Amino acid sequence: MKENPKILSFLCKWCSYTGADLAGINRMQYPTAILPIKIMCSSRVDPVFLIKSYLRGADGILVGG
Amino acid sequence: MSDKIGIYVCECGPNISGRVDIDRIIAEISNLEEFSDKELIVKPHKLLCSVGGKAFLEEEIKNNELTHLVCAACSPRDHDTTFINVCKKTQLNPYMYTIVNIREQCAWIIPDKEKATDKAIQYIRGGIDRVLYQEPLFEKQLESNPDVLIIGGGMAGLTAALVLAGKSRNVYLIEKTSILGGKAALFSEFLPHQSDIADLKNKIKEVENNQYIRIFRNTELEKIVGFLGNFEIVLKQNQTGDTTDLLAGAVILANGYELMDARELDNFKYTDADNVFTGLEIEEMLTSQGKITLRSGEKPRSAALIHCVGRKEAGYCSQVCCNYLLKTAGYLLKQVPGIEIIDLHQDLCQPHTEDQAYFESFKEKGMQFCRVQEVALDGNKIEYVNMAGEKKEIAPDMVIIAPAMKATASNEALSALTSIDLHETGFFQEAHIKINPVSTKTDGIFIAGASRGPCDISEAMIQAQAAGGKILTQLIPGEKIIPEVKVSEILEAYCTGCKTCLDVCAYGAIYFDNERGISVVNEAICRGCGNCVGSCPSGALRSRHFTNLQLYQQVKEALR
Ligand SMILES: Cc1cc2nc3c(=O)[nH]c(=O)nc-3n(C[C@H](O)[C@H](O)[C@H](O)COP(=O)(O)OP(=O)(O)OC[C@H]3O[C@@H](n4cnc5c(N)ncnc54)[C@H](O)[C@@H]3O)c2cc1C
Ligand code: SF4
Ligand code: SF4
Ligand code: SF4
Numbered sequence: 001m002k003e004n005p006k007i008l009s010f011l012c013k014w015c016s017y018t019g020a021d022l023a024g025i026n027r028m029q030y031p032t033a034i035l036p037i038k039i040m041c042s043s044r045v046d047p048v049f050l051i052k053s054y055l056r057g058a059d060g061i062l063v064g065g
Numbered sequence: 066m067s068d069k070i071g072i073y074v075c076e077c078g079p080n081i082s083g084r085v086d087i088d089r090i091i092a093e094i095s096n097l098e099e100f101s102d103k104e105l106i107v108k109p110h111k112l113l114c115s116v117g118g119k120a121f122l123e124e125e126i127k128n129n130e131l132t133h134l135v136c137a138a139c140s141p142r143d144h145d146t147t148f149i150n151v152c153k154k155t156q157l158n159p160y161m162y163t164i165v166n167i168r169e170q171c172a173w174i175i176p177d178k179e180k181a182t183d184k185a186i187q188y189i190r191g192g193i194d195r196v197l198y199q200e201p202l203f204e205k206q207l208e209s210n211p212d213v214l215i216i217g218g219g220m221a222g223l224t225a226a227l228v229l230a231g232k233s234r235n236v237y238l239i240e241k242t243s244i245l246g247g248k249a250a251l252f253s254e255f256l257p258h259q260s261d262i263a264d265l266k267n268k269i270k271e272v273e274n275n276q277y278i279r280i281f282r283n284t285e286l287e288k289i290v291g292f293l294g295n296f297e298i299v300l301k302q303n304q305t306g307d308t309t310d311l312l313a314g315a316v317i318l319a320n321g322y323e324l325m326d327a328r329e330l331d332n333f334k335y336t337d338a339d340n341v342f343t344g345l346e347i348e349e350m351l352t353s354q355g356k357i358t359l360r361s362g363e364k365p366r367s368a369a370l371i372h373c374v375g376r377k378e379a380g381y382c383s384q385v386c387c388n389y390l391l392k393t394a395g396y397l398l399k400q401v402p403g404i405e406i407i408d409l410h411q412d413l414c415q416p417h418t419e420d421q422a423y424f425e426s427f428k429e430k431g432m433q434f435c436r437v438q439e440v441a442l443d444g445n446k447i448e449y450v451n452m453a454g455e456k457k458e459i460a461p462d463m464v465i466i467a468p469a470m471k472a473t474a475s476n477e478a479l480s481a482l483t484s485i486d487l488h489e490t491g492f493f494q495e496a497h498i499k500i501n502p503v504s505t506k507t508d509g510i511f512i513a514g515a516s517r518g519p520c521d522i523s524e525a526m527i528q529a530q531a532a533g534g535k536i537l538t539q540l541i542p543g544e545k546i547i548p549e550v551k552v553s554e555i556l557e558a559y560c561t562g563c564k565t566c567l568d569v570c571a572y573g574a575i576y577f578d579n580e581r582g583i584s585v586v587n588e589a590i591c592r593g594c595g596n597c598v599g600s601c602p603s604g605a606l607r608s609r610h611f612t613n614l615q616l617y618q619q620v621k622e623a624l625r
Pocket of ligand 3: 555559560561562563564565566567583584600601602603604605606
């Protein structure tokens, strides 16, 4: 595995963003590789975002919704 | 006017300051090369959400004439609104502000202070980049109508009407038939541990005498358009065809249920000449002729009750039939002393605290209870297999069955008119079974009673009161409604009128403007989910607070 992978995470404000908050509230730990971006709904994620993100060096993308 | 960006880093007591290096954040953010052409004001604060913190922010925004604001603090779920409200007291448009979550999604998840600090800096950079691409948005205030349309005059509809009607709120209650009360209007009694049936008559009288409730009998919904606070409604009288136009701010769907026709099932064969009755037919018979008899007019000497008819086919338990079959047995035992009754059940559903004792009381009255694996009916001949695997045949004088409660055809018709989804069983789909059980995906349209799924009268009333309560808090007479500001828009110059987006929007917020040949977003309905944006082949759709550019800036910073 790459040493510092970049995992872009599009998180829906209703569910997965809230989930990420909950992880923090419970002081869970996860790698700094996760890079969250809040959106109103996972359906906002245009496939073009994914392509552009990979082109700009993302190692993985998580769409949470 | 040149950009002046205020960046305030909240220590949140020790919550943030204990786990990231605030001084390093301030130093590094102040000297970011990519923003060297902008004026950055970067300051820490002990507790931004406190009274002092808010006053500090307000002063900073005013005194520095900020054009953009970034608060690096907790989750937006905690204090986004707090900081938006601070902006509202100043010259800064609240949509020129953004919150960066360096607590829940940074300080609290990374034990290494240096790494957490690096990440906080990265997030804040993303926030600055994003806010620079934000644009001012302006809230609109819409007049709202506090009146409520209730569809269905059963126990759910009547209850909701009485919760809502009052001096500053009219209720329009429409009922498809000529009578109020729904199925309960056919009952001779409620379950003994519920109230007296006279309560139903009183409730109907109360509704009829309430000057703020207007009842439309033999009437159905013809058309509805609009949104919370502003529904335009057309009603149609079934007999005359006359229509009535109304305005209302909210709607409750309380159109009830019907019973499955057991004759559609393979193992239930009988005709209208046989002495086979549904529970509801027994209630009707008792109400209309005052006694229960066979079709010949004679008294039955024996009877069988069959539970769960069509339960497997329907895919759910109807929750009320075990109890009402006992209620029916009670009628029989009272009228025909010595009658032999056998109760054939595959399961027993006794959800309330009083139900168990009610059930036991029938054992004492000599009723025979038999748990079965299978049961089939041909006329009044019953074939069943008991738990020991033995096949038995009986032919009682009378058979009373409990067919599954199911959604009526009205659900489909109302779903087409309101675009409220139906569950796979045909009942209305709630917004969220746990979080929002009487709301629907459309603001301002609520569901209560058996059109939402099988329930007894107490539960139908609880749901009606819940829906009423929701409306009382959302539609306050005299108060204006402020719809979501972060909505989507369609750029006329790009829209080719392909209508793709119309199908994509789950809220029905997009309509087609025939004259201009383009689609248009109704901003009062749009929730800003952005679903439509990615679907538009022409790039004509734009999400105002989540534009491609704003998100792309965040992506760029994240991947730097
Ligand atoms: C035999 C039997 C006995 C029962 N006994 C009891 C009991 O003792 N205690 C108990 O708690 N529960 C009992 N129940 C359950 C009870 O019937 C329901 O819980 C209750 O009727 C649900 O009320 P509701 O208002 O949701 O629906 P409903 O009673 O079905 O009322 C719905 C109303 O909406 C009207 N309507 C339908 N479509 C439209 C439309 N498109 N436009 C306008 N109006 C429309 C209908 O005409 C009806 O008046 C029994 C059920 C059965 C079958
Ligand atoms: S309530 Fe009783 S009779 Fe009705 S489906 Fe459930 S278990 Fe069967
Ligand atoms: S999908 Fe795009 S081009 Fe097609 S109607 Fe909607 S906005 Fe217009
Ligand atoms: S943003 Fe969502 S709610 Fe608004 S028009 Fe687009 S799909 Fe519909």
